[in-house]
Amino acid sequence: MFKSPAKLFQLVITLLACAFLLIPTLQSALAGVTVNYFRGVSSGLTFKWIIEVWALYSGSIFLSIWLALACLMCTLIIGVPAAYALARNPGRLSRMLEEFISLPLAIPGLALALALLQLYGGWREFRMSWTFILVGHVLYTLPFMVRSVMSVLAAIDLKTLEEGAASLGAPPHRRFLDIVVPNALPGILAGALTVVTLSIGEFNLTWMLHTPFLKTLPVGLADSYASMRLEIASAYTLIFFVMIVPLLLAMQWATARAQRIMS
Amino acid sequence: MTLSLTNTAKTYADGTRALKPTKLDIAQGEIVSLLGPSGCGKSTLLRIIAGLETPDEGAKLLFDGEDFTRFPVEKRKVGMVFQSYALFPNMSVRGNIGYGLKMQKLPKTEINRRVDEVITLCQLEPYAARPINALSGGQRQRVALARAFAPRPRLLLLDEPLSALDAALRGQLCDELAQLLRSFGITAIFVTHDQDEAMAIADRVAVMSHGEIAQIGTPEVLYRAPQSEFVARFIGAAMPLGRHIDDNTLHFETGSLNLAGSQAGKKAFIRAEDVRLDDTGPLRAKVISVTFLGTHYRIALAGLAPDPVFALHSALSAPKVGDTVGVAINPAAILMLPSDKKAA
Amino acid sequence: MTSRTFVQLCLLPLAVFTLTFLALPLARLILASGEGEFGWGIYLKILQTPRYYTTLLQTVLISIAVTITALGISTTAGLFLVRNRFAGRGVLLSILTLPLAFPGVVVGFMIILLGGRQGLVNQILPGHWVFAYSAFGLFLGYLYFSIPRVLLTVMAAAEKIDPALEEAALTLGAPPHRVVLDVILPALAPAMIAAGAIAFATAMGAFGTAFTLATNIDVLPMVIYTEFTLSANIAMAAALSVVLGVITWALLLIARSFSGTTVAAGG
Numbered sequence: 001m002f003k004s005p006a007k008l009f010q011l012v013i014t015l016l017a018c019a020f021l022l023i024p025t026l027q028s029a030l031a032g033v034t035v036n037y038f039r040g041v042s043s044g045l046t047f048k049w050i051i052e053v054w055a056l057y058s059g060s061i062f063l064s065i066w067l068a069l070a071c072l073m074c075t076l077i078i079g080v081p082a083a084y085a086l087a088r089n090p091g092r093l094s095r096m097l098e099e100f101i102s103l104p105l106a107i108p109g110l111a112l113a114l115a116l117l118q119l120y121g122g123w124r125e126f127r128m129s130w131t132f133i134l135v136g137h138v139l140y141t142l143p144f145m146v147r148s149v150m151s152v153l154a155a156i157d158l159k160t161l162e163e164g165a166a167s168l169g170a171p172p173h174r175r176f177l178d179i180v181v182p183n184a185l186p187g188i189l190a191g192a193l194t195v196v197t198l199s200i201g202e203f204n205l206t207w208m209l210h211t212p213f214l215k216t217l218p219v220g221l222a223d224s225y226a227s228m229r230l231e232i233a234s235a236y237t238l239i240f241f242v243m244i245v246p247l248l249l250a251m252q253w254a255t256a257r258a259q260r261i262m263s
Numbered sequence: 264m265t266l267s268l269t270n271t272a273k274t275y276a277d278g279t280r281a282l283k284p285t286k287l288d289i290a291q292g293e294i295v296s297l298l299g300p301s302g303c304g305k306s307t308l309l310r311i312i313a314g315l316e317t318p319d320e321g322a323k324l325l326f327d328g329e330d331f332t333r334f335p336v337e338k339r340k341v342g343m344v345f346q347s348y349a350l351f352p353n354m355s356v357r358g359n360i361g362y363g364l365k366m367q368k369l370p371k372t373e374i375n376r377r378v379d380e381v382i383t384l385c386q387l388e389p390y391a392a393r394p395i396n397a398l399s400g401g402q403r404q405r406v407a408l409a410r411a412f413a414p415r416p417r418l419l420l421l422d423e424p425l426s427a428l429d430a431a432l433r434g435q436l437c438d439e440l441a442q443l444l445r446s447f448g449i450t451a452i453f454v455t456h457d458q459d460e461a462m463a464i465a466d467r468v469a470v471m472s473h474g475e476i477a478q479i480g481t482p483e484v485l486y487r488a489p490q491s492e493f494v495a496r497f498i499g500a501a502m503p504l505g506r507h508i509d510d511n512t513l514h515f516e517t518g519s520l521n522l523a524g525s526q527a528g529k530k531a532f533i534r535a536e537d538v539r540l541d542d543t544g545p546l547r548a549k550v551i552s553v554t555f556l557g558t559h560y561r562i563a564l565a566g567l568a569p570d571p572v573f574a575l576h577s578a579l580s581a582p583k584v585g586d587t588v589g590v591a592i593n594p595a596a597i598l599m600l601p602s603d604k605k606a607a
Numbered sequence: 608m609t610s611r612t613f614v615q616l617c618l619l620p621l622a623v624f625t626l627t628f629l630a631l632p633l634a635r636l637i638l639a640s641g642e643g644e645f646g647w648g649i650y651l652k653i654l655q656t657p658r659y660y661t662t663l664l665q666t667v668l669i670s671i672a673v674t675i676t677a678l679g680i681s682t683t684a685g686l687f688l689v690r691n692r693f694a695g696r697g698v699l700l701s702i703l704t705l706p707l708a709f710p711g712v713v714v715g716f717m718i719i720l721l722g723g724r725q726g727l728v729n730q731i732l733p734g735h736w737v738f739a740y741s742a743f744g745l746f747l748g749y750l751y752f753s754i755p756r757v758l759l760t761v762m763a764a765a766e767k768i769d770p771a772l773e774e775a776a777l778t779l780g781a782p783p784h785r786v787v788l789d790v791i792l793p794a795l796a797p798a799m800i801a802a803g804a805i806a807f808a809t810a811m812g813a814f815g816t817a818f819t820l821a822t823n824i825d826v827l828p829m830v831i832y833t834e835f836t837l838s839a840n841i842a843m844a845a846a847l848s849v850v851l852g853v854i855t856w857a858l859l860l861i862a863r864s865f866s867g868t869t870v871a872a873g874g
Contacts, residue, residue, distance in 0.1 A: 006784070007687070007691070009683075010684070011687060013683040013684055013687075014688065014703075015699075017703060018702045018703060020754075021702055021703060021706055021751065021754065021755075022702050022705075023727065024716075024717035024721050025717065027721075037725065077620060078620040078621050079621070081616075081618070082620065082621035084614075085614045085615070085617040085621075086618075097618075097621075097625075100629070100630075101621065101625050101629070103856065104629070105859065106808065106856040106859040107633075107812075107851075107852040107855060107856055108812030108813075108828060108851055108852065109812075110832065110848065111636070111831075111849070111851060112632070112633075114636060114831070114844060114845060115848075116632045118841075119632040119635040139628055139629060142621075142624075146621075156352070157347060157349070160347055160349040161351060163315050163336070163343070163345065164351070165362070166314075166315075166335075167315075167336055167339075167341060168342075168410070168414060169337050169338075169363055169366035169414065170366050171337050171608070172608060172609070172610045172612075172613035172614075174366065178351075178362070179351055182351075182353035183352060183353050185353075197708050201708050202710065203711055203712050203815040204814045207814070218713070218815075221712050221713060222712040222815070222818065222819065225715070225716050225719070225819055230725055234720075237716060240713065244709075245708075248704075248707065249701070251708075335610070
């Protein structure tokens with residue numbers, strides 16, 4: 001089937017791109033379990049580095065998981081009702097508000113972090129607390145939750161469904177809980193997986209917001225790249241891959257599912 | 264009067280007048296249809312009664328003497344069947360039908376009993392546990408009706424409940440719907456743009472045009488004694504007849520008919536079934552087209568009015584295009600109406 | 608409670624959070640940029656100081672190079688994956704979208720593994736092949752995270768092209784390469800503009816990758832970082848952030864007007 005030269009050329013480009021993206025990840029995975037990377041796999045395989053990473057950085061891994069879950073809670077509480085309100089009142093004002101909360105997608109994390117530091121850096125208890133990092137993560141992930149839920153709500157005839165519930169005697173909050181939330185679930189799921197995936201991998205904001213006592217997984221990674229031997233850095237990266245790749249796949253599955261339901 | 268609306272109007276924010284001040288009274292157990300072309304304000308009126316639209320200042324809606332103008336929709340105890348049915352996709356058939364009862368905070372056993380009752384009444388037993396998207400259009404329509412009826416509303420509102428179905432199914436379900444509504448014995452208002460549906464289902468029909476009720480009455484009265492050109496044209500497709508009226512004579516290109524009394528300033532209309540092909544008839548017309556429709560022919564005739572006039576012709580054969588035929592019209596069947604500029 | 612009040616209540620948490628942690632801090636950042644020794648003239652100063660404007664130029668040049676390369680690779684691969692169904696297609700697609708979840712630092716590390724002192728290329732090829740810490744290394748790093756973003760946008764658009772268009776062109780006698788030129792690329796153009804804007808904005812603002820690799824090269828995010836942490840030149844860091852933020856925001860606004868997709872400018 002790849003007989004024509006044009007198709008062959010496309011295939012080669014595709015494979016080269018795959019190789020460029022995949023080879024270093026495999027290298028990293030391998031280096032993380034190799035006794036001595038410079039001497040190669042022939043030096044033997046070991047879990048030594050992984051154990052060492054665990055001893056050094058398990059705190060940062062747990063902090064990242066904790067932050068991701070807290071971030072998820074916040075985006076659910078803030079994002080789902082907001083998405084409903086925005087979907088319910090489509091108009092210029094809603095459009096502008098949506099555009100504004102999406103700014104953290106467009107403005108580099110570094111600039112946002114500087115802005116937060118400028119305003120709240122002097123408030124010591126807040127600056128030193130994990131909630132300071134949490135604010136950054138919520139800021140960055142919230143637009144994903146809002147848009148994911150909004151796109152599902154836009155695909156169903158929300159207004160009529162709500163009118164149906166209202167004509168049956170349901171007050172506004174019951175309509176939200178009984179009709180809006182259950183029908184938005186595919187979007188909420190896709191949004192939730194996106195939020196967790198992005199929060200666990202967030203570096204740009206976190207690097208500026210973290211303190212020496214509060215290092216997240218990616219901050220720990222940067223730390224290990226700068227100061228640890230290659231095998232430890234690789235082993236740590238391997239742990240990160242093991243966490244993030246299933247999340248990414250689940251997120252892609254959930255997003256595709258939500259889009260299928262919408263069409 | 265169980266439901267009584269006075270001075271009910273709706274003007275949208277952009278100034279569009281969707282409904283002119285309207286008065287409507289409906290008796291207990293009566294089924295009333297709001298009939299009209301799209302944009303005539305019939306859905307707006309229904310949605311105001313439901314509480315889904317707020318009427319302009321000054322409106323008054325009474326139910327058994329109780330003013331509910333300011334009640335939100337969820338407090339009005341109305342059942343509504345939506346055009347798209349608005350069935351909740353996250354619930355089963357049972358879940359949908361029981362939702363209104365759940366909102367009334369009835370005990371579980373009572374809810375189950377009443378849901379079963381309605382399911383039996385609407386013959387939905389085989390589908391009770393199914394999800395909504397596993398139902399056909401006709402089944403969905405019945406679930407929507409059952410759901411609206413289950414909480415025993417004071418008033419049942421139906422917004423074009425048959426328009427989402429395909430034509431073949433519509434006729435059958437129309438009769439079924441009429442029967443079910445009678446068996447419910449409930450006061451109901453039914454919006455439609457289809458005169459056959461309105462006549463089949465309703466006790467009284469309110470014909471609406473340009474944001475107001477043009478005429479309200481039983482189907483027979485509307486058909487036999489329309490009060491305006493619009494109603495005559497909309498119900499039973501009456502056609503203008505003749506060239507001009509001169510006191511008590513209706514003039515044609517060839518010949519004339521005598522009318523009862525002086526009809527100056529009025530316009531004459533006729534329906535296709537009252538135009539008879541008859542070689543001994545007093546009028547002459549030219550055949551423009553002939554369409555065979557199974558039980559009869561529909562024949563377009565020139566010469567009876569500026570526009571073609573149709574005749575229904577039940578016979579084994581029909582004249583050919585271009586033939587000149589004799590036409591007889593019973594003067595009693597001619598509708599004499601004040602001319603109406605708005606109707607097109 | 609009326610329906611209207613409830614909907615307004617639903618917006619309340621978002622309004623409070625956004626005002627407190629987005630609107631006010633951004634306002635503070637803009638004010639801070641004018642509080643230095645040059646006042647608001649600091650924005651003029653950026654254009655007058657060689658260190659800043661060469662950095663800006665260099666960042667733009669690298670970003671343009673990355674954008675063009677990523678568009679070339681991802682459009683080719685994306686069209687190939689949309690128009691061919693074969694065993695292993697899903698795996699290739701997964702590999703090509705994997706880096707979406709990688710933080711910039713990890714991407715930097717990937718480039719070190721390829722082109723660092725202990726890197727693959729240096730081990731395989733004779734001679735000294737260390738490029739990870741050069742502008743080329745940075746280019747590769749940016750390319751690494753740009754390929755998946757561009758790919759997804761282009762593929763989404765390519766899937767929507769009606770196959771009948773292509774068939775119509777073929778029945779009219781167009782040879783395959785003319786079909787690509789006359790039918791497919793014009794249909795993809797909005798998506799490619801959008802994807803290009805996303806790739807460019809992402810590269811402009813990429814901090815993590817630069818943080819790992821750019822020890823010797825000045826790119827805008829690194830200069831902001833050093834102005835802030837080492838020189839404590841807060842006004843300049845804020846001004847450069849504002850400039851960078853305005854550029855990336857404007858670009859993504861263009862991207863959205865062309866395609867409406869949501870892709871984070873992380874990395």
